[in-house]
Amino acid sequence: MTNVLGLLALGMSMTMCAPKVDTLKADTPEEAINKLMAGNERFVNESSIYPRADIDRAEETAPHQAPFAAVVGCSDSRVPVELIFDQGIGDIFVIRTAGNNVNSDMVMGSVDYAIEHLGVKVLLVMGHGSCGGVTGAIAENEEEHGNIGKLLGTIRQDITHYVGKTESLDAAIREHAHIQVDRILSYPHVAEKVKKGELLVKRAYYDIQTGKVTID
Ligand SMILES: [Zn+2]
Numbered sequence: 314m315t316n317v318l319g320l321l322a323l324g325m326s327m328t329m330c331a332p333k334v335d336t337l338k339a340d341t342p343e344e345a346i347n348k349l350m351a352g353n354e355r356f357v358n359e360s361s362i363y364p365r366a367d368i369d370r371a372e373e374t375a376p377h378q379a380p381f382a383a384v385v386g387c388s389d390s391r392v393p394v395e396l397i398f399d400q401g402i403g404d405i406f407v408i409r410t411a412g413n414n415v416n417s418d419m420v421m422g423s424v425d426y427a428i429e430h431l432g433v434k435v436l437l438v439m440g441h442g443s444c445g446g447v448t449g450a451i452a453e454n455e456e457e458h459g460n461i462g463k464l465l466g467t468i469r470q471d472i473t474h475y476v477g478k479t480e481s482l483d484a485a486i487r488e489h490a491h492i493q494v495d496r497i498l499s500y501p502h503v504a505e506k507v508k509k510g511e512l513l514v515k516r517a518y519y520d521i522q523t524g525k526v527t528i529d
Contacts, residue, residue, distance in 0.1 A: 440517070490518065
């Protein structure tokens with residue numbers, strides 16, 4: 314009897330100590346979103362498992378990449394994409410620029426590469442709280458010149474109605490990301506993939522305090 318109880322206790326303890334694995338599939342756009350959200354939940358709950366983040370995975374993916382998701386995010390150092398989604402090497406094709414605006418050939422070329430060549434199932438445009446790029450873009454007396462001025466000007470073009478309304482920064486960040494989603498969807502080859510159910514293009518927002526991502 315003692316042995317049976319002992320074995321039961323051992324079994325329970327092994328179950329509790331068993332390493333959690335990220336077994337979710339990402340064969341469809343919906344599954345890809347679920348996989349990302351499950352990873353973000355682990356991150357928020359401080360139960361990240363850092364999957365596929367070792368040299369074995371580097372070797373496995375060296376000949377070929379097949380990421381299930383693409384994320385257009387901000388370069389901000391507080392928004393490390395793989396960490397906040399608890400994903401690993403070869404999982405996410407990440408495009409990061411300050412302010413996550415896609416109105417440039419370089420960025421849209423990268424987006425197209427992820428969609429056309431890599432066949433990602435989901436593409437997120439992810440804004441985040443306290444974004445410096447959007448803050449600079451809606452500042453009334455912004456005097457940045459050179460390349461920074463051009464960057465802020467590109468973001469500003471999309472959200473001119475927020476210029477001077479710094480109290481509405483969060484709304485501006487969310488609307489700016491939404492506009493980028495609409496811009497990406499305006500390309501017929503992207504819309505076609507969405508129509509066929511092969512791709513979802515969504516807006517996301519990352520809360521830099523709680524670590525939580527919301528997708529809508
Ligand atoms: Zn930012």
